[in-house]
Amino acid sequence: MDQLPLELLHWICNCFDDAEDVQNFRLVNKAFAAIGAEHLVRHVHFFLHEDSFKRLKAISEHPIISQHVVSLFYEADIYDDPMMGFVEWESHVDLRSRVDLGYVYVPDVNNDERAKRHERRIVEKFNRTPRHQLSKAELRKHYRIYQSLWQQQKRLQDTDQDLAFITDAMKHFPRLRSVVMSSGFWYRTRSEAVKRAFKDSLCYLHGDGPYNSWTEGTRQLKVLLEAALLTDTKLEAVLAGSISWQFFRLDEDTMVKMISACASLTTLNLMLSTGQDEDGDELGVEASWCRDSMRSGVLRSFLESIPNLRHLDVSFDVSNGPDDCFPARLGDVIGDNYVWPNLKELVLGHLDDASETQILDILKRHRSSLRHFGIDTIALNPGNSWLSLLPKIRDVVQLESACICGSLSTVDAMGLPEEAWNITPLDVAARDEEREELENFILDGGECPLNLDNMDFR
Template identity: 25%
Template sequence: MWQDPANPSADTMNQPQRQPQPPSSSTTEQTQEQTDDTQMQDTSEQPKKLTLLDLPPEILHQVCTHLPLKSIRSFRLTNRLLGEIGACHALPELIFYLHTTDFAALRSIASHPIYPRFVRSLIYGCDILPSPRLSLKQYVAECRRTEKRRAKMHARHACDEANRPPKPLAEVKESYREYKRVHQAQEEIIREERDYEILKEVVGKMTNLKEVMVSSDFEFRLGSLGSSSSSSSYGGHGGSGTKDCRTPFDKLDCLTQLDGEKGQEGVRHLRAIMMAVKEAGIELKSLCAGLIHWSFFNEALGNFGFHSMGNLLANLTRFELLVLPGPSQDPEDFQHADAIEMNNMSIDVMEEIFRCQELMRKGVIRNLVKGMPNLEILSIGFMDHAEDNDFIFPARLQDVIPLNHTFPNLESLKLEGLETERQELTDFVVKHKDSLMKLELRDMRLVTTSWRKLLPELRYELKTELMEEVSIYGMALGMGEEDDDQELEEWFMGDPEDHGATELATRVQKYFMDTSMGDCPLSRENMEPIPDDDLMDEDILDHPFEGLVPEHELAELILGGMQFPGGGNPFGDPFDDPSFEVPGGWLD
């Protein structure tokens, strides 16, 4: 009989309720066995292994920052997720040249949905094929000359390559066809200014770009910006920080002579990339440029320059600049020049140096540096300031550095090819001793003061725990300050990057770091001028000026034959009148 569960009958309600019975002992034993079996089964299973996919994306990005480019490429091939993460680190640094394949690669990278947003460094190599284009006969001659130089170099080092036979003429002709094609494409890019157009297009998509380098004549060493991630480049260009970085010109293995635009070294390349940076409104953190012809800074020409950048350089923490104050001279010109032509070339060099000097004294670089309050690394230099005379400098320290200004974060300071006085150099360095860790001076001239007084002063003032290195390389020119010793000072310290630092340079460096050293290492007794061999190019030594003038009289002829307005020769004893300046009318 059916009963409503909501209204049970009285009979049902009056029935006694069944009480729950405790489990029997057999039931308890059976349940315990089942529990033990379950626990044994769980403990026998292996714990789950973690994979890269189990890590948070933030950690995977950190891992990629420590991987070399080759490993990142493998990392990206794992799966789609890791491929996207790896793409953010695949191309942090791009090295490129004014070349069709390089510009095509830049455009391809810029069109990728991920790559351009994570490019931090751009390095623009200034090497181009010189103009005018060589004929086949000239190219073959250049090829044979290059092979001869290589053989001499390998023989000097006892290498097996010294016995390698010359390249067959058929291969040289094939190389010439490639050279002719590349040269023609290069001329079209320059004539139609496609380099400006492409860089504006590409840089505009690199929203995280922070570092720019323009490297002419291998200055700063391609790939040496030192970004936090692994240095890389597209198109197989070589690794970071190497002088022999591979270039798109490598297929032209017969022709190794690459160069910048004569008289305009680095100007076009620096201008093009800076215009692109300005167009994109990018605020850089690092800018390295060198060699850059001094005319880049001439605002009177009405061309784009640093003065057009506005405040986009105000946040720089690294600024390195190496200026070419005069026209570069091709060794070929010297080989085929007679004494009169060489004399004229030397006058052209000096005229440009004086023009550069006149421009620098307007403070175009000083005002630029003054607007960079966050600098940590500062390097300003002038290269090849006077190949024929060591006493004409294109700029003074006060022309390029705001001496009354303080950079609170400055850690590294390098000065090259400048003239100054002991007091102003010491004052500026001491002003930054609480942050300065490295000081390097190259090819410097103290006009009326002495290095033998400068070094003890600096050593005394820079007694801080921060200082890691003080070094002096190249020329150190000065003037004795004692009453009985007002004569020229001249020491040559070598160059660690080329022929190596001299023993004296090593002693000077130790003098600053080792407090146990007593006397200043520079003295009248150990002065030495620049070795003559270092002044002569290897090509010139291979082809002496037969029938013209003996090599040992060459420098004297160049200096003695120069004519200056008003008569006289300032090179006879340049310290007779340290304030000598070329008359302005001569420049006109």
């Protein structure tokens, strides 16, 4: 054991799936313990809770572990603002999932009457079951826990303790190069740690709601980037989602700081939210406001201030809002002349007002470096055609991979669709035959899998 090369021991640690494996590895001997410490906590996860920030502080103060942290993951979900009263809170308490009703199977609409009757019986049984079996005294106890946790989150933000904790931690992470900010389910599935920390409040953290004093994810991303700037951390990767488009409406002085913090990035992923209604049922209620703001070029200018990008992914959460309006135009994200000389991967989603010439020109400008191109829902202008555009992509850039998915449409002068195909996005299905056929066509040629006969309307 003692004769194994250090490189092999580090390789073994890199192969472990979780921290428990590394902890067991460290029990072998002192040499293994020292090497394992370098791999124990390379990616630090935290959220808006005092205990989570204390853990972050403890990791940052460890003389060995802190020296090997390379990324931070801020799980940004918080309670809605304002605090709910007891009656409203109680209406959200639903513990029926703890009552053993068995697996609720919803038959297909094409199933026979027997299957449909079975479904109705299950649903009726579920609806007759009390939402919970807690006394008023027990409910009051859990409501006080909810109040305490709500007030704790509010205090951490109102007094800038969140910024202070994160800044102090970053000072001790010399190898930190990446930050991830995720609310809802973007980039990361909600963690068990968050569920445990807030479970006694009996109230689900919905994310960062539309009526908070800070719009979705905006404060959390601002705090991460401001802390990086204060500690002179040269970030190489930022993944942020779901984050409100209103992040780009921060005041001018703040945006200067945000740009400075991102100056060294090589990877930037943004999933921009366009708002939701009060009940969280309808997305995109701010799509028209977002579109007006994006027309000013604020997002485009932000991206052009990051010259070393190798991986760029910018998408919005909806194709169009209640006013039948896309959140942004293609030209609001990628300008007519700018070039990222090292751009290797480009993914764009939920944009309109695009043309064949515009897309091909973007590819031509980056043909020396670009190896992956992705589209998730783009609408072409009148006089353009996906059937004309797709074969030309291979002629202007040598890609190693491509992903063309979502809604591919072309509109006429009245804004009505002339072409329309819906291809399953990656976040819906890991493998999709139509999407794979389209990627093969983009890379290798052959017969285009899209044609006028298999459009989604005819």
